[in-house]
Amino acid sequence: MALFLVNVLDGFVTGLLLFMLCSGLTLIFSMMGVLNFAHASFYMLGAYFAYQISLVTGFWAGLLIAPLIVGVIGALIERYGLRRVHKYGHVPELIFTFGLALLIEETVQFFWGKSQLPFSEPAALDFAAFAIAGNAFPAYKVFMIAVAMGIFLTLLYILTKTRIGMTIQAALSYPETVQNLGHNVPLVFMCVFGVGTAMAGLAGVIAGPVLGVFPGMALQLGSIVFVTIVIGGLGSLWGALVASLIIGWLQTFATAYDITAEQVLTAIGFTKPELIWDHPLQDLWTLTLPQLGPILPYLLMIIVLVLRPQGLMGNRES
Amino acid sequence: MNKFNLMMATALAAGLAAGAAVAQEKVRIAFIDPLSGPFATTGTQGLAIYRHSVKELVNEPGALLDGQAEFEMVPFDNKISAKESLIQLQVAMDQGIRIIAQGASSGVANALTEAVAKHNRRNPDDPVIFLNHSAVDPALTNDKCQFWHFRFDANADIKMDALTDDIAANPDIKKVYVIGQDYSFGKAVAAAAQRFLKEKRPDIEIVGNELHPIGKVKDFTPYARKIVGSGADAVITGNWGGDMVGLGKAVMGAGFDKPIYTYYGATSGITAAFGEEGDGIVKLVGAGQVNPAPTPEAQEFIEAFYVSFPDLDFGQPQMANVAPMLAAAINEVGNATDIKAIAYALEGMEYDSIVTGKTVMRESDHQAIQTVTVQGQTPEAAFEYDKSGRGMVAETVVELASNDAPTTCEMKRP
Incomplete structure (x- = not known):
């Protein structure tokens, strides 16, 4: 039971971290119809910038400044790169962001090398907040939960309760009309892209000390981010949150419980073959749940796409 | 006219002098390892150790054929891919290089050893020798052994033998958790851990034995919870x-504040990433030792390494043995072209290494038998890793480790 509780908390942290990445991506997609392949690269940039800043000023300044720099870079890329490509349609946009992802990865390796960087949590948060049955829960993870929740609530408030949010939502469905009403729609797009990438950068800063800062960190999260927003429904903030949490828990619990295929198959009534090591179904019989864990999100994505193509909370028909 | 003749004579003389300078024979060694991509640090560090040992132990002292010849390292980038390595092997052979060195990844080593064996079968008069400096899959010197392959690192079983000696000597350890990457090497480590622990300390309970997908796990927290929850007193992992x-x-x-026994838990950014938290917890088993330097020569040698390569670590001591041992074999033969004779000279060679003590290239399987140490992370290390202010210091030293370990190798000699 205690371990269950610990896993609930761990899965929650993983899910929220994923959400910080997905929220920006889904926002950008809903605004501009652009699937930003370079999104996880902004996450990586955030971590590297924060590491560099932390060498001079410590962790906290990095936490504030790095996402800002990433956001500005994102906005500039939208203004001078993506907007020019936009008029040629979606395929050039996809190729543009894909190339951008490769470019960022190479640039990062050029400046910081290929090794892991020693980026650790600030000393002020380097203690165990509490322990459940001997399992320490680091204070830093409590901090991660607080930051992610804060971001979700702020975003939700801005998008639904403020004038800016209404403009953004209107520009989402009827860009021409909003433009005709005197709003600067390209500027709105640029800001959304900037804010979206800044949030990816922030996710990178707070994930860096936990998941490590290395050139492969973007690649590691790149695919799962897309899976999440597809499950949640492209463009839906609530969907991104729900899907992130589901995936966080799915992965944590799949790893935590050593259920083997042998147990399941014997429970159903099959008997294990004597000479399992020469048996054609050896791989099936020796499979365990932790081994299956990494493919579960993809399995879930396929199920969702079959049963509910618009995603859990998506409302798009097309 | 006279003036012209004089000029001609001078030019001729200069040409002759230059000719005499290059007449010193270059013996080239092809170094095939990842020099770009995510594992570039491993390859770059290895190449630096080779270059340093070639310079300090062979070329400068004039230790190759009485100073008549010199080693030259020729790097080839294999991007840690077996396919790419075979292409690079072909390129190296086309350039006339007959000495091949590789080590990062046993998968690559398995491909190379097969390719080299095949080449030598087809060209018995023009063979190639394969010097493996760090690929530790036991199969390479057991079922898949062959005459032209020589392993200078301690293989995974030998390392596990030393590692379990350390565990067996610690009465506080009653439960052990084994975790590794889900591929041939991770499985070999897990199997060896089970075998040796059962043999040396049957009372130790293996409370966890699991493999996780290699390079796919984003967050190890759930595994960590299981390890803490199992009540383990020590963790063994071959992860890298x-x-x-x-x-x-x-x-x-x-x-978790008990020992974590690793094969690769240091340098290449890892020591810096663990930082203070890893002091007294992270252990590493490896050939030879860096701290404390085992001999005064080693002290000088490693100091000079850090002067020449301030951005890299002296991470794999046994790699420094390859060049001097090869030089000794070439000296015994008297030339650097008779590869078959050189291979025979290397076989069974005994060598007093400055970093790995007495080292023997075992005749039966071409596995180097040398000093293997279990090292612990501490801030009190003379030679630090990753400029982190901490390094690995030898705690348990096993000389001629696993000298009597059996091998399934049935070597066919040409």
Whole structure:
């Protein structure tokens, strides 16, 4: 039971971290119809910038400044790169962001090398907040939960309760009309892209000390981010949150419980073959749940796409 | 006219002098390892250790054929891919190089040893020798052994033998958790751990034995919870690279403060990433030792390495043995072209290494038998890793480790 509780908390942290990445991506997609392949690269940039800043000023300044720099870079890329490509349609946009992802990865390796960087949590948060049955829960993870929740609530408030949010939502469905009403729609797009990438950068800063800062960190999260927003429904903030949490828990619990295929198959009534090591179904019989864990999100994505193509909370028909 | 003749004579003389300078024979060694991509640090560090040992132990002292010849390292980037390595092997052979060195990844080593064996079968008069400096899959010197392959690192079984000696000597350890990457090497480590622990300390309970997907796990926290929950007194892992950092940080972050025994839990950014938290917890088993330097010569040698390569670590001591041992074999033969004779000279060679003590290239399977140490991370290390202010210091030293270990190798000699 205690371990269950610990896993609930761990899965929650993983899910929220994923959400910080997905929220920006889904926002950008809903605004501009652009699937930003370079999104996880902004996450990586955030971590590297924060590491560099932390060498001079410590962790906290990095936490504030790095996402800002990433956001500005994102906005500039939208203004001078993506907007020019936009008029040629979606395929050039996809190729543009894909190339951008490769470019960022190479640039990062050029400046910081290929090794892991020693980026650790600030000393002020380097203690165990509490322990459940001997399992320490680091204070830093409590901090991660607080930051992610804060971001979700702020975003939700801005998008639904403020004038800016209404403009953004209107520009989402009827860009021409909003433009005709005197709003600067390209500027709105640029800001959304900037804010979206800044949030990816922030996710990178707070994930860096936990998941490590290395050139492969973007690649590691790149695919799962897309899976999440597809499950949640492209463009839906609530969907991104729900899907992130589901995936966080799915992965944590799949790893935590050593259920083997042998147990399941014997429970159903099959008997294990004597000479399992020469048996054609050896791989099936020796499979365990932790081994299956990494493919579960993809399995879930396929199920969702079959049963509910618009995603859990998506409302798009097309 | 006279003036012209004089000029001609001078030019001729200069040409002759230059000719005499290059007449010193260059013996080229092809170094095939990843020099770009995510594992570039491993390859770059290895190449630096080779270059340093070639310079300090062979070329400068004039130790190759009485100073008549010199070693030259020729790097080839294999991007840690077996396919790419075979192409690079072909390129190296086309350039006339007959001495091949490789070590990062047993998968690559398996491909290379097969390719080399095949080449030598087809060209018995023009063979190639394969010097493996760090690929530790036991099969390479057992079932897949062949005459032209020589392993200078201690293989995974030998390392596990030394590692379990350390565990067996610690009465506080009653439960052990084994975790590794889901591929041939991770499985070999797990099997060896089970075998040796059962033999040396049958009372130790293996409370966990699991494999995780290699390079795919983003967050090791759930594994860490299981390890803490199992009540383990020690963890054994063969993880390397990002999987080592992720596992180590998660396990220590979950409140585990007992020894974590690793094969690759240091240098290449790992020591810096663990930092203070890993002091006294992270252990590493490897050939030879860096701290304390085992001999005064080693002290000087390693100091000079850090002067020449301030950005890299002297991470794999046994790699420094390859060049001097090869030089000794060439000296015995008297030339650097008779590869078959050189291979025979290397076989069974005894060598007093400055970093790995008495080292024997075992005749039966071409596995180097040398000093293997279990090292612990501490801030009190003379030679630090990753400029982190901490390094690995030898705690348990096993000389001629696993000298009597059996091998299934049935060597066919040409």
